[in-house]
Amino acid sequence: MGSSRRVTLADVAERTGLSKTSVSLILNNRPGSRLSADAVLRVQAAAAELGYRPDPAAQSLRLGKTRTIGFLSDEVTVTRFASAMIRGVLDTAEQREHTVLIAETGRDPQKTAPALDAMLARRADGIIVGLMGAKEIDVPAIASGVRVVLLNASSPTGEPSILPDEESAGRAIARQLLDAGHRRITLIGDSHSAATDPRVSVTVGARFAGLDAALAEVGINFLERVPVEPWEPVGGYEAMQKMLNGPEVPTGIICSNDRLAFGAYQALQEAGWRIPNDMSVVSFDDDEIASYLRPGLTTAQIPYEEMGRHAVDLLLGGGEGRHLVPMPIIIRGSVGAPRGTEGFTS
Incomplete structure (x- = not known):
C-alpha cells in the first residue's frame, strides 16, 4: 500500500x-x-x-464530538513558573485521546474573545481557562453546551474550578517551624489586598488563614507581619536587613514566596547568619530557585502539573464546584531547632 x-x-x-x-x-x-x-x-x-x-473528521460527524479541548492561557504559556500546568493538560488530554488547542492572551482582555471564537470555530468540545496568578475573573459568554473549567482561577458565576489547597499548605508550612520548636516567628510578605480582594488573589487569604490557624493551635501570633509589595527578592532582602537590626529578632521566618526567601537568604548570609543554625526559613511555591539555594529551601509546592491533569479530568468527566489540589511540602535543609543568639531567646 x-x-x-x-x-x-x-x-x-x-x-x-x-x-x-x-x-x-x-x-x-x-x-x-x-x-x-x-x-x-x-x-x-x-x-x-x-x-x-x-478519520477524525468522520468520527466527529458521527459522534458529534471533535475530541478537541481549548486551553485559553493568561500568561501560563509565556512563563517558566507554570509550564508544568501545560504539561499536565497535554499529557492527560493525550491519555484520553484528545487534542489541545492553545491560545495566549498575555493579560490582554481584547485577545480573549477572538481566541475563544477561533476555538469554537474548530468545534472544541470544552474550554479550560488557565491563569498564572490565581484570581477571580469574569468568564466571557460562550455558546451553550460548551463546558468551561477554570484552572488556577475562580469566577463569580461559579464555573467549575481547580485551585491549590492553600489553607492546608499554610498550616503544614507553619508546622515545619512549630514542630522544630520555634515560637518567635515572623511573616515576610504580608499583603492586605491579596488576602482580601479575590480580583488580586483567590488563594493568598486561605494561605494566611492556614498560617494563623497553625500558630493559634500553640497559642502564639506572628512576632511581626512585614508587608512587602511586590514579592520580589529585593523586598525580602530589605525586610530581613531591618529585622536583624530590630529590637525583637525571630528564630524562624515564613516568606510568602520563594523569591522573597531568596532575598532573605542574601541578607542573612551577608550578615554572617547561618541557615538553619541561626535562623530557619520556609516559603511557598517551590520555584526552581528553591532547590538551588544553599541550604535548599523548605517550601510548599504549587502543584501546577497535577492541577492541569485535574482540569482535563473535570472538563471531560463532569462535576461542578471548586476542587482543591493538595500542595506537597518539599523538605530541604532550611529548618532546624531554634538557637539562642544575642538579642533574643528561643
Missing part, C-alpha cells in the same frame, strides 16, 4: 474479505455486531499491518 494516501476502511475490508460495514463495527467497537472472534482478530491485524488510522 502506497504511503501517499490515507488507508481507508475499504482497504481493510479488501484485505480481510469482509464488508466495510463489518470492518467499521469492529474498529469502532460498536456493540451487537455478532461477528466472530476470528473476524475481529483478522480486522485488527489487517488494520495494524496497513497502518489504518480513523
Whole structure:
C-alpha cells in the first residue's frame, strides 16, 4: 500500500474479505455486531499491518464530538513558573485521546474573545481557562453546551474550578517551624489586598488563614507581619536587613514566596547568619530557585502539573464546584531547632 494516501476502511475490508460495514463495527467497537472472534482478530491485524488510522473528521460527524479541548492561557504559556500546568493538560488530554488547542492572551482582555471564537470555530468540545496568578475573573459568554473549567482561577458565576489547597499548605508550612520548636516567628510578605480582594488573589487569604490557624493551635501570633509589595527578592532582602537590626529578632521566618526567601537568604548570609543554625526559613511555591539555594529551601509546592491533569479530568468527566489540589511540602535543609543568639531567646 502506497504511503501517499490515507488507508481507508475499504482497504481493510479488501484485505480481510469482509464488508466495510463489518470492518467499521469492529474498529469502532460498536456493540451487537455478532461477528466472530476470528473476524475481529483478522480486522485488527489487517488494520495494524496497513497502518489504518480513523478519520477524525468522520468520527466527529458521527459522534458529534471533535475530541478537541481549548486551553485559553493568561500568561501560563509565556512563563517558566507554570509550564508544568501545560504539561499536565497535554499529557492527560493525550491519555484520553484528545487534542489541545492553545491560545495566549498575555493579560490582554481584547485577545480573549477572538481566541475563544477561533476555538469554537474548530468545534472544541470544552474550554479550560488557565491563569498564572490565581484570581477571580469574569468568564466571557460562550455558546451553550460548551463546558468551561477554570484552572488556577475562580469566577463569580461559579464555573467549575481547580485551585491549590492553600489553607492546608499554610498550616503544614507553619508546622515545619512549630514542630522544630520555634515560637518567635515572623511573616515576610504580608499583603492586605491579596488576602482580601479575590480580583488580586483567590488563594493568598486561605494561605494566611492556614498560617494563623497553625500558630493559634500553640497559642502564639506572628512576632511581626512585614508587608512587602511586590514579592520580589529585593523586598525580602530589605525586610530581613531591618529585622536583624530590630529590637525583637525571630528564630524562624515564613516568606510568602520563594523569591522573597531568596532575598532573605542574601541578607542573612551577608550578615554572617547561618541557615538553619541561626535562623530557619520556609516559603511557598517551590520555584526552581528553591532547590538551588544553599541550604535548599523548605517550601510548599504549587502543584501546577497535577492541577492541569485535574482540569482535563473535570472538563471531560463532569462535576461542578471548586476542587482543591493538595500542595506537597518539599523538605530541604532550611529548618532546624531554634538557637539562642544575642538579642533574643528561643
